[in-house]
Amino acid sequence: MxxxxxxxxxxxxxxxxxxxxxxxxxxxxxxxxxxxxxxxxxxxxxxxxxxxxxxxxxxxxxxxxxxxxxxxxxxxxxxxxxxxxxxxxxxxxxxxxxxxxxxxxxxxxxxxxxxxxxxxxxxxxxxxxxxxxxxxxxxxxxxxxxxxxxxxxxxxxxxxxxxxxLSKNSADERVASLMLSISTRNARRKLSSTQFRLPMSRVDIGNYLGLTVETVSRVFSRMQKMDILLVDNKEIEILDVDSLRRMANLSA
Amino acid sequence: MxxxxxxxxxxxxxxxxxxxxxxxxxxxxxxxxxxxxxxxxxxxxxxxxxxxxxxxxxxxxxxxxxxxxxxxxxxxxxxxxxxxxxxxxxxxxxxxxxxxxxxxxxxxxxxxxxxxxxxxxxxxxxxxxxxxxxxxxxxxxxxxxxxxxxxxxxxxxxxxxxxxxLSKNSADERVASLMLSISTRNARRKLSSTQFRLPMSRVDIGNYLGLTVETVSRVFSRMQKMDILLVDNKEIEILDVDSLRRMANLSA
DNA sequence: TTACCTTCTTGACTTGAATCAAGGCAGGCA
DNA sequence: TGCCTGCCTTGATTCAAGTCAAGAAGGTAA
Structure with a gap:
């Protein structure tokens, strides 16, 4: 069965x-x-x-x-x-x-x-x-x-x-890239590519991206201020994918 | 044949x-x-x-x-x-x-x-x-x-x-690790583990390790001053493996 | 040999992210 | 209900590595 x-x-x-x-x-x-x-x-x-x-x-x-x-x-x-x-x-x-x-x-x-x-x-x-x-x-x-x-x-x-x-990109670019990566992987599973809940802590994000928690937090705040993301603790909404892409410095 | x-x-x-x-x-x-x-x-x-x-x-x-x-x-x-x-x-x-x-x-x-x-x-x-x-x-x-x-x-x-x-280690640690890696790989080929010629430029080393040329050069100078390495352009001699290991922050 | 070019080194200054420090917020538990 | 406790945020300061600039050393070609 x-x-x-x-x-x-x-x-x-x-x-x-x-x-x-x-x-x-x-x-x-x-x-x-x-x-x-x-x-x-x-x-x-x-x-x-x-x-x-x-x-x-x-x-x-x-x-x-x-x-x-x-x-x-x-x-x-x-x-x-x-x-x-x-x-x-x-x-x-x-x-x-x-x-x-x-x-x-x-x-x-x-x-x-x-x-x-x-x-x-x-x-x-x-x-x-x-x-x-x-x-x-x-x-x-x-x-x-x-x-x-x-x-x-x-x-x-x-x-x-x-x-x-890790070798070439700034804190902003690293965080932006991770958000885009998660967004893409959600889309593959037919979930929303613009709204999702981060399963990992800020510490884990920082650790993965070679940054401190404080830096990760500051980047999120900055992105929020720029109306690129809406951040409510682990809930993320991408407001402006194009700007996020530009921030990540990826043409693709 | x-x-x-x-x-x-x-x-x-x-x-x-x-x-x-x-x-x-x-x-x-x-x-x-x-x-x-x-x-x-x-x-x-x-x-x-x-x-x-x-x-x-x-x-x-x-x-x-x-x-x-x-x-x-x-x-x-x-x-x-x-x-x-x-x-x-x-x-x-x-x-x-x-x-x-x-x-x-x-x-x-x-x-x-x-x-x-x-x-x-x-x-x-x-x-x-x-x-x-x-x-x-x-x-x-x-x-x-x-x-x-x-x-x-x-x-x-x-x-x-x-x-x-790249995510966790300082410039000194990165360069030290690369030197140890090259040393180990030479040993595997029955070549000297303490004396060798670097096949790559400083630019390539920096690029690989996420550092600028200037930083790589400064690290080599520092290691030379500390009698850990003898550096003559691309010719490297490891004078003090233990210190180099300590510098690389690797127990293994 | 000189002249040129690339690579490497060194110094002075700048800067982005780390560190240190304090507080805020949310969820869990008594 | 209120108090922990563990995350998360924000600000002030420090520092390691980047940037800019200049010159030395090494290799190559005429």
Whole structure:
């Protein structure tokens, strides 16, 4: 039996998941994001068979920790996670935020142990994809192999975007870019691209963007004063996308 | 016929490559870096068959450019390359340096077009690995598939290291880290870990580390004054590794 | 050899973001 | 209801790295 997953909005994690573990990839409304593949229905069945849909994670619980044995990669079904590394001197570096449909954990493949930790920013449901099964299946399904090569390659290019952002852009540009990125990712999930609730704290934003909390806060205030954003704590409304784009210094 | 590659030192590119195209992976002295695999000799033969060893690139020539169709990934045989992206406002962001035994070009997989450009910093010889052949071979050789998953995962974790460096560390720490990284990579190739010639300019170093040339130059001067490094233009000698490590703020 | 050009270094000054410090606000709990 | 406690904001000050400017050193070509 499969049940259609009716809502994967960020607050719907519990509702969506406690009773609806048995979603299949074929039915999942996120499959266009996480599995944009020309797979035969038979293939999808095989993939479904290896994927484990376990009970949801509560806010601030870890999906995995840096140094844990690497077993699986994970697709986010609902909710948001942050990935972070702890530096040698004990500070934290947020390396990414993961929204529904996105896949995390691939940095663990190289050493057979997770290179970063993943923590739920709110209630989260994930699909667990055991990596050895995925490898075996990939040798049988060239499309799937290619898909995972592409996913990892995308992660590389996204990291390179972040490197450029950190290396070249001002505080304003960094915050503007993150807002645009979240906006785009919401649009992909058919959610509003102009109004959303930030799942992460100012500290996390600052940490991700290489800025202090105070700077992040000041940038938000400035953008509000310029009528680019409407900021009410974590609720964000983009009032002027064009100005935001200009501020982010991105032509695309 | 295969000829043993006698020298892959950075200046030996021309000598090594104009007459010695026919090296095989089985004989290549870099294979412990680029192919640390338990492959049967028959497997290695199959891999050899798809790899193309073309004529060397001269300094400042491009191996590929951002936006080029993605066909292959490349293993560096001798010499050094830099990878860089051009930002929307026309500036350059160096995303990595690639030394002999290292593999580049994997960021092109996700879009079937190269996400960055690769330019020779000196005379360079590469092994070209056509990606579609590699994919096919990977479905037949699970070890090879796993190896490429691992290589890509390593690229991700290295990018995350750089993100952390850019986001959290001072100019001194960044330059110290790069010197240690180059030192380590030299050691892997059985070259001196304490004395080497930087293949890249100060501009490239600054660009990679998110610093200006002037700052890079000042850091080198400071390190020289502290008897940590001996700097003579591009010739570097590490006088005090422990202090350099302390300066880089890395316990490892 | 000189002349030119690029790359590197050093100094003086400026500036954007960090730090330090104080208060405000919202949500949870007694 | 009111009081914590943990976020978030705002202001004043400091500082690390950027900018601007000048000159030195190294490589290349005539």
């Amino acid at each position: 499969t049940i259609h997953l009716t809502d994967t909005g960020d607050n719907a994690a519990l509702k969506a998941c406690t009773h609806e573990y048995q979603v299949s990839c074929g039915n999942c409304r996120l499959n266009s994001i996480c599995l944009p593949l020309a797979l035969e229905s038979d293939d999808i069945q095989q993939l479904d068979d290896i994927i484990q849909r376990s009970k949801p994670l509560q806010k601030s619980q870890h999906l995995y920790r840096e140094g844990d044995d690497f077993q699986s990669v994970y697709a986010v079904r609902s909710g948001t996670l942050k990935a972070y590394k702890t530096t040698d001197d004990g500070r934290e570096q947020v390396t990414g935020f993961y929204f529904p449909g996105e896949i995390l954990g691939m940095d663990g493949i190289s050493n057979n142990s997770h290179a970063s930790s993943a923590k739920a920013l709110e209630t989260v449901a994930v699909c667990e994809i055991p990596f050895t099964s995925l490898e075996k299946l990939s040798t049988l399904m060239p499309n799937l192999q290619r898909h995972f090569f592409q996913l990892m390659s995308r992660e590389i290019t996204e990291d390179q975007q972040l490197i450029t952002l | 295969t000829i043993h590659l006698t020298d892959t030192g950075d200046n030996a590119a021309l000598k090594a490559c104009t007459h010695e195209y026919q090296v095989s992976c089985g004989n290549c002295r870099l294979n412990s870096i680029c192919l640390p695999l338990a492959l049967e000799s028959d497997d290695i033969q199959q891999l050899d068959d798809i790899i193309q060893r073309s004529k060397p690139l001269q300094k400042s020539q491009h191996l590929y450019r951002e936006g080029d169709d993605f066909q292959s990934v490349y293993a560096v045989r001798s010499g050094t390359l830099k990878a860089y992206k051009t930002t929307d406002d026309g500036r350059e962001q160096v995303t990595g340096f690639y030394f002999p035994g290292e593999i580049l070009g994997m960021d092109g997989i996700s879009n079937n077009s190269h996400a960055s450009s690769a330019k020779a910093l000196e005379t360079v010889a590469v092994c070209e690995i056509p990606f579609t052949s590699l994919e096919k071979l990977s479905t037949l050789m699970p070890n090879l598939q796993r190896h490429f998953f691992q290589l890509m995962s390593r690229e991700i974790t290295e990018d995350q290291q750089l993100i952390t460096l």
